[in-house]
Amino acid sequence: MKTSAKYLLVFIAVVILTAGAPENGTEKELRNIIEPLNEKYINSIMEDDLAKFLSLFTDDATVMNPFQPTMKGKHALTTHWYTNMSRGDATASADVQILDIWSSGNLIYERGSYQITFNQHKSKIISVHGSYFTVWEKQEDGSYKIKYDIANLNHKL
DSSP states (O other): OOOHHHHHHHHHHHHHHHHOOOOOOOOHHHHHHHHHHHHHHHHHHHTOOOOHEEETTTEEEEEEESSSOOOEHHHHHHHHHHHHHTTTOOOEHHHEEEEEEETTEEEEEEEEEEEEEEEEETTTTEEEEEEEEEEEEEEEESOOEEEEEEEEESSSS
């Protein structure tokens, strides 16, 4: 009887300790979640679709782009979007490649590289490439949204 009680206590302890353990997906499973979201991200920029773009972010998302102040929240992202549009900036092409992806709990971490070509101020074509790190947060409905997005350039302008 004592042995059974010990096993029961160990079993209960294991259940309690692992109840909040992260659900780690395989790389393929995580890519299947994030790649379509990355495609939606690129399409929203190419189509100048602010609503689609904002739908990818949590309300309190933090975005850090090269040479720009940190943006916090959808209002800041909207202001940034309209500032770029008013200057005449338009994206001609964009591509991202996931280099590493993993998860822990309700978060997916993505590290990758990007290349963007855009028309700056309606007059100058610029192509930039760099690396990025994005944290996707699982929402109550099971979807994922960007919680943190950090990018840098791999070259001088």
